[in-house]
Amino acid sequence: MKLKFVALLLGAFVFLFPFYYMLIGSLQAEPDPSVSGAFPSAGNLTLHNYSEINSAIDLGRSLINSGIFTGGVILGTLVFGVLAGYALARLQFRGRGLVFNLMLLIQVVPFQLLTIPLYVLIVRSYGLADSYLGMILPFLINSTAVFVFRQYFLQLPAELFDAARIDGASELGILWRVAVPLVRPALLTGVLLTFIGPWNEFLWPFLITKQQDLQPLAVSLSNYLTTVSARAANPFGAVLAGACVLAAPAVTLFIVFQRQFISQGLESGIKG
Amino acid sequence: MTVTTRATVPRADPHPTGRHLRPGGRNKTLDRLVGRQPIGIALAAPYVVFLAAVFAYPLGFAVYISFHDYFFAAPGAIVERPFAGFDNYATVLSDPAVRRAFGNVLIFLVINVPLTVVLSLLLANALNAAIRWRTFFRVSYYVPYVTASVAVVGVWLFLFNSNGLVNSVLGPLAPDPSWLVNSSLAMPTVAVYVTWKQLGFFILLYLAALQNVSKDLYEAASMDGAGRWKSFLNVTVPGVRPATTLVVLVATVTGANLFTEPYLLTGGGGPDGASASPVLIMYQRGIEQGNPDIGSAIGVLLVVGVLLLALIERRFVGREED
Numbered sequence: 001m002k003l004k005f006v007a008l009l010l011g012a013f014v015f016l017f018p019f020y021y022m023l024i025g026s027l028q029a030e031p032d033p034s035v036s037g038a039f040p041s042a043g044n045l046t047l048h049n050y051s052e053i054n055s056a057i058d059l060g061r062s063l064i065n066s067g068i069f070t071g072g073v074i075l076g077t078l079v080f081g082v083l084a085g086y087a088l089a090r091l092q093f094r095g096r097g098l099v100f101n102l103m104l105l106i107q108v109v110p111f112q113l114l115t116i117p118l119y120v121l122i123v124r125s126y127g128l129a130d131s132y133l134g135m136i137l138p139f140l141i142n143s144t145a146v147f148v149f150r151q152y153f154l155q156l157p158a159e160l161f162d163a164a165r166i167d168g169a170s171e172l173g174i175l176w177r178v179a180v181p182l183v184r185p186a187l188l189t190g191v192l193l194t195f196i197g198p199w200n201e202f203l204w205p206f207l208i209t210k211q212q213d214l215q216p217l218a219v220s221l222s223n224y225l226t227t228v229s230a231r232a233a234n235p236f237g238a239v240l241a242g243a244c245v246l247a248a249p250a251v252t253l254f255i256v257f258q259r260q261f262i263s264q265g266l267e268s269g270i271k272g
Numbered sequence: 273m274t275v276t277t278r279a280t281v282p283r284a285d286p287h288p289t290g291r292h293l294r295p296g297g298r299n300k301t302l303d304r305l306v307g308r309q310p311i312g313i314a315l316a317a318p319y320v321v322f323l324a325a326v327f328a329y330p331l332g333f334a335v336y337i338s339f340h341d342y343f344f345a346a347p348g349a350i351v352e353r354p355f356a357g358f359d360n361y362a363t364v365l366s367d368p369a370v371r372r373a374f375g376n377v378l379i380f381l382v383i384n385v386p387l388t389v390v391l392s393l394l395l396a397n398a399l400n401a402a403i404r405w406r407t408f409f410r411v412s413y414y415v416p417y418v419t420a421s422v423a424v425v426g427v428w429l430f431l432f433n434s435n436g437l438v439n440s441v442l443g444p445l446a447p448d449p450s451w452l453v454n455s456s457l458a459m460p461t462v463a464v465y466v467t468w469k470q471l472g473f474f475i476l477l478y479l480a481a482l483q484n485v486s487k488d489l490y491e492a493a494s495m496d497g498a499g500r501w502k503s504f505l506n507v508t509v510p511g512v513r514p515a516t517t518l519v520v521l522v523a524t525v526t527g528a529n530l531f532t533e534p535y536l537l538t539g540g541g542g543p544d545g546a547s548a549s550p551v552l553i554m555y556q557r558g559i560e561q562g563n564p565d566i567g568s569a570i571g572v573l574l575v576v577g578v579l580l581l582a583l584i585e586r587r588f589v590g591r592e593e594d
Contacts, residue, residue, distance in 0.1 A: 005402065008395070011413065012413070022426070031430075084315065087315035099316050110575060113334055113572070114326070114571075116568050117568065119558075120344070138326050141318070171312075203551075207559065221422050222422050225422075250418045
């Protein structure tokens with residue numbers, strides 16, 4: 001038992017240290033790659049890196065773009081994903097099995113294969129380059145979240161639905177007034193699962209946004225990393241400051257809601 | 273709302289779709305045509321349209337592009353795009369940079385997949401038994417997974433720089449040239465980075481699977497005099513085999529999708545293409561250099577490769593599942 005605890009502690013150190021180092025590095029006036037640089041020293045601490053990165057890539061604007069991108073995906077997943085999850089779980093209609101199998105198949109197709117045809121379609125055919133819609137479209141409904149919603153609707157007792165139908169409620173009415181209130185925790189899990197994807201997504205928004213004031217933070221930060229950083233006084237400090245700003249919302253959400261992240265979404269996914 | 277249960281309705285519904293509820297006198301032929309609750313078609317329709325528009329159609333379109341002499345044109349312009357047969361595939365397969373990228377992904381998978389399976393199973397097993405600090409450990413392992421790669425790449429660059437912290441700890445043992453600019457160490461470093469980044473997700477998969485391993489088996493094993501290590505090998509490992517199949521598959525698909533890490537961590541697949549991934553080459557050829565047909569052919573080959581690998585892995589890992 002002691003051995004396991006030591007192994008876990010060692011693992012936790014390896015996992016957390018880069019985050020600690022990110023924070024320290026973002027606060028150092030002079031980057032110090034030696035071992036003593038891993039410890040904060042009062043004389044070397046400053047918030048200058050944050051203002052440096054802010055003047056280079058307009059953090060506020062980038063954060064708003066990340067928020068709109070992520071918000072659009074969450075909204076699409078909640079509205080259309082709940083409808084689809086409910087239909088797949090509780091309604092008998094032609095093609096239900098087909099939709100379910102498609103949903104499972106999608107999980108195995110590497111999204112990157114679709115990068116070029118989607119780029120041709122969305123940028124060239126529909127002219128949606130440099131727009132929020134073009135950014136959101138490929139992620140509009142998160143299939144994993146649809147799967148989680150379906151699992152939760154399946155677990156509700158059938159009597160509730162029978163009774164409501166006998167009382168003459170419409171399917172949408174049943175969904176809205178009976179099913180959704182009962183699976184509220186699942187909706188939270190769905191939102192959290194959905195959040196990580198677009199917030200951290202890099203390749204797609206990178207491809208379709210050339211205009212700086214439309215780029216999400218992950219894209220502007222990577223552009224800074226690959227081009228501008230060579231000219232900055234303390235490029236690592238500025239990059240790490242940007243990294244902290246990008247990491248903070250996802251990490252905070254995760255720590256606050258870690259129970260929902262861990263126990264529900266994934267375990268229902270496995271047992272499915 | 274009152275819950276009026278009929279005597280014939282069982283508590284645990286074997287057909288959770290309301291099959292037993294038959295509103296009086298519905299037409300059986302109609303039922304067969306659209307199902308008993310055709311409104312389900314309307315509710316699922318947006319999702320189906322989404323799957324068709326964002327996955328099925330582009331998938332077919334990718335194959336189409338890869339067999340044609342395809343190039344970017346202004347929207348609405350009518351241009352000739354002749355059928356090219358396997359020309360694009362021949363170009364791709366004779367391109368040393370592409371071959372190198374596919375080789376790189378194999379190196380990546382050979383390091384990443386076994387490391388992922390062993391470390392996540394061991395850590396999940398330890399975590400499952402841990403009583404103290406359980407939440408703390410779970411959170412710390414999952415944090416890299418929920419964080420954007422773009423964010424943590426910055427720290428790794430700093431750590432694995434030639435005069436970075438890792439090398440100053442290693443002292444004379446530090447490799448020269450340093451990790452990310454060394455042609456034989458760049459890809460392994462990327463593979464270790466991705467293992468670290470994704471491990472939390474796989475630990476959670478294993479944690480969920482461990483709940484399903486019967487306690488009786490452990491008792492039986494200890495009655496037979498098996499030590500902790502023996503019962504891990506003989507009870508835990510076979511017990512979580514379905515999860516292992518999933519972990520191997522997901523890790524393979526993740527590896528095949530590799531783009532952000534070589535793009536940022538090794539400055540676009542350096543040194544000299546030693547850490548370039550197929551998706552990175554697909555992006556460079558397809559979009560940067562404006563040859564979507566070549567890019568699509570790389571994409572199709574990549575997916576065929578992943579499917580073949582998945583089949584092989586299923587034979588080795590997933591055998592006892594059937």
